[in-house]
Amino acid sequence: MASSSRVDSSVSDLFSSAPALQSNLGILSPDQIELAKILLENGQSHLFLHWSEPGVCDNEKLGFFDQIARLNSSYPGGLAAYIKTAKELLADSKLGKNPYDGFSPSVPSGENLTFGDENFIEMEKRGVVEARKAAFVLVAGGLGERLGYNGIKVALPRETTTGTCFLQHYIESILALQEASHKVASDGNQTDIPFIIMTSDDTHSRTQNLLELNSYFGMKSTQVHLLKQEKVACLDDNDARLALDSNNKYKIQTKPHGHGDVHSLLYSSGLLDKWLDAGLKWVLFFQDTNGLLFNAIPASLGVSATKQYHVNSLAVPRKAKEAIGGITKLTHADGRAMVINVEYNQLDPLLRASGFPDGDVNCETGYSPFPGNINQLILELGSYKEELQKTGGAIKEFVNPKYKDSTKTSFKSSTRLECMMQDYPKTLPPTARVGFTVMDIWLAYAPVKNNPEDAAKVPKGNPYHSATSGEMAIYRANSRILQKAGVKVEEPVKQVLNGQEVEIWSRITWKPKWGLIFSDIKTKVSGNCDISQRSTMAITGRNVFIDNLSLDGALIVDSIDDAEVKLGGSIKNNGWTMETVDYKDTSVPEEIRIRGFRFNKVEQLEKKFAQPGKFSLED
Ligand SMILES: O=c1ccn([C@@H]2O[C@H](COP(=O)(O)OP(=O)(O)O[C@H]3OC[C@@H](O)[C@H](O)[C@H]3O)[C@@H](O)[C@H]2O)c(=O)[nH]1
Numbered sequence: 001m002a003s004s005s006r007v008d009s010s011v012s013d014l015f016s017s018a019p020a021l022q023s024n025l026g027i028l029s030p031d032q033i034e035l036a037k038i039l040l041e042n043g044q045s046h047l048f049l050h051w052s053e054p055g056v057c058d059n060e061k062l063g064f065f066d067q068i069a070r071l072n073s074s075y076p077g078g079l080a081a082y083i084k085t086a087k088e089l090l091a092d093s094k095l096g097k098n099p100y101d102g103f104s105p106s107v108p109s110g111e112n113l114t115f116g117d118e119n120f121i122e123m124e125k126r127g128v129v130e131a132r133k134a135a136f137v138l139v140a141g142g143l144g145e146r147l148g149y150n151g152i153k154v155a156l157p158r159e160t161t162t163g164t165c166f167l168q169h170y171i172e173s174i175l176a177l178q179e180a181s182h183k184v185a186s187d188g189n190q191t192d193i194p195f196i197i198m199t200s201d202d203t204h205s206r207t208q209n210l211l212e213l214n215s216y217f218g219m220k221s222t223q224v225h226l227l228k229q230e231k232v233a234c235l236d237d238n239d240a241r242l243a244l245d246s247n248n249k250y251k252i253q254t255k256p257h258g259h260g261d262v263h264s265l266l267y268s269s270g271l272l273d274k275w276l277d278a279g280l281k282w283v284l285f286f287q288d289t290n291g292l293l294f295n296a297i298p299a300s301l302g303v304s305a306t307k308q309y310h311v312n313s314l315a316v317p318r319k320a321k322e323a324i325g326g327i328t329k330l331t332h333a334d335g336r337a338m339v340i341n342v343e344y345n346q347l348d349p350l351l352r353a354s355g356f357p358d359g360d361v362n363c364e365t366g367y368s369p370f371p372g373n374i375n376q377l378i379l380e381l382g383s384y385k386e387e388l389q390k391t392g393g394a395i396k397e398f399v400n401p402k403y404k405d406s407t408k409t410s411f412k413s414s415t416r417l418e419c420m421m422q423d424y425p426k427t428l429p430p431t432a433r434v435g436f437t438v439m440d441i442w443l444a445y446a447p448v449k450n451n452p453e454d455a456a457k458v459p460k461g462n463p464y465h466s467a468t469s470g471e472m473a474i475y476r477a478n479s480r481i482l483q484k485a486g487v488k489v490e491e492p493v494k495q496v497l498n499g500q501e502v503e504i505w506s507r508i509t510w511k512p513k514w515g516l517i518f519s520d521i522k523t524k525v526s527g528n529c530d531i532s533q534r535s536t537m538a539i540t541g542r543n544v545f546i547d548n549l550s551l552d553g554a555l556i557v558d559s560i561d562d563a564e565v566k567l568g569g570s571i572k573n574n575g576w577t578m579e580t581v582d583y584k585d586t587s588v589p590e591e592i593r594i595r596g597f598r599f600n601k602v603e604q605l606e607k608k609f610a611q612p613g614k615f616s617l618e619d
């Protein structure tokens with residue numbers, strides 16, 4: 001008796017701190033009252049200051065608790081944990097505490113892959129074998145604020161020769177891997193590779209529509225899962241008081257929590273257990289707009305398998321101050337060490353604070369000594385699941401408030417906690433096998449992140465990360481791959497598009513099923529072949545063989561799988577010319593004008609082979 005009345009009195013003490021809430025308790029359900037207690041116990045009584053008497057705005061009040069329930073259930077440990085962590089991180093930030101305090105940075109060593117050499121080819125083959133035990137996870141909840149594109153980024157064309165969008169290319173690449181992997185499977189295991197897309201309220205319905213309108217680009221709809229991340233509550237001050245929406249006092253203001261949410265979402269989805277039961281071994285994470293990524297996947301998956309890495313991050317040489325994180329070895333004074341991404345905004349201050357007075361600068365190679373993180377992670381499923389069981393998928397967070405002045409007592413605008421998927425290894429035990437794999441930039445990394453205006457301001461020699469450079473990188477990579485396979489592809493010309501000087505190579509594209517790995521591509525190329533710089537070549541069929549072809553113009557070839565087509569002889573036509581377009585010209589569709597050019601399809605040889613059999617271009 002005595003103890004229960006003590007509880008009651010402490011509860012009523014709690015509610016007496018928020019009289020406007022207390023008078024409304026009658027309209028709330030027991031669950032909502034529990035949530036109210038959590039808020040009051042965690043210093044959030046200000047949320048109720050303006051609440052009206054019962055009978056006025058009751059629907060809004062219930063809506064408020066609906067939102068609180070969502071915020072509470074979508075965060076590991078609930079709102080109490082969120083507020084507690086926020087207070088700690090805000091206190092550290094106010095003190096100017098260095099998150100890497102006690103750690104000294106050094107350059108780690110990893111695997112280096114060179115496109116086309118014996119090791120690379122071996123790794124690719126091994127990767128194809130492993131692929132049927134993989135699941136792919138695309139994080140695509142971001143708004144793409146730096147690009148400023150109106151639609152979702154995965155709907156942007158990867159290149160405009162065929163107009164194939166990023167999402168279609170990703171799906172076709174996964175399907176090509178699946179098929180190739182089943183072909184070499186010795187265990188008869190023919191499961192479909194799962195494809196997960198993390199969305200947010202900003203991208204969810206548009207991603208869903210894009211998939212549905214295009215019949216999932218050839219994937220089974222059951223193979224694709226969308227997991228929507230929720231935003232997190234904004235914070236108004238150093239006491240982690242939650243921010244109310246300025247237009248609706250019954251609503252908490254929210255902002256994105258970052259791509260790190262993918263781990264807790266995967267954990268709570270139950271998918272990891274399903275995958276383990278199905279015999280899967282690898283989870284591959286990737287980002288929304290890297291049109292070159294799948295050039296790097298087979299070989300790096302081969303590295304993961306060969307080295308038995310629990311974590312393998314893909315990296316490319318990094319230019320100092322480039323907006324990609326640096327893979328860094330951090331050694332603590334107490335002996336602990338880890339290899340981890342240091343985000344691009346933190347690398348310079350970390351270096352300056354730890355004996356590198358020049359900060360983030362290039363070394364004698366012309367690159368930063370720290371490899372650049374492209375945020376493609378390959379995790380070994382068993383150890384991943386084990387780790388998430390301990391953490392619930394929670395990832396080390398950070399806070400980045402913009403203070404009004406040096407007293408650091410108030411913020412210019414509300415802030416929130418954030419987390420990044422590449423911080424996953426931070427909680428791993430020292431026994432974990434954490435590695436990284438460095439590849440050529442031209443082969444593996446060409447994200448579309450910057451709008452034309454900002455891209456044009458990128459320091460000379462650093463990558464633009466724009467729609468222009470992203471598309472040009474596809475042509476460069478394909479041209480170089482064919483060069484390596486023995487085709488004489490003419491050298492590029494330089495041109496300024498949307499204020500950015502880029503190399504323009506022959507516009508060569510193919511479908512993933514035509515050439516997934518280099519050894520496949522080599523079997524598709526023979527004889528003396530040359531392709532001029534002004535040429536366009538688009539191959540959408542599978543069994544298409546380039547054999548003694550001399551191309552100077554545009555050649556577009558489509559074929560069914562049962563048609564074997566030989567591309568040979570001398571093809572010359574007026575081809576497709578490139579016209580410059582200014583990004584400010586709003587008469588041109590946004591997805592085109594952000595590139596700074598469009599094709600004028602003057603003349604082409606276009607062939608379609610829809611019957612089984614053997615054919616050549618004369619047929
Ligand atoms: O809340 C979010 C934020 C972002 N994302 C997704 O995460 C991906 C990366 O987002 P951003 O493009 O904003 O990431 P950034 O460019 O700031 O940095 C990221 O990529 C480059 C790497 O070197 C960095 O280490 C990595 O953090 C995108 O696919 C985006 O859609 C989410 O899914 N949810």
Ligand SMILES: [Mg+2]
Nearest residue numbers: 142144145146
């Ligand atoms: Mg970002």
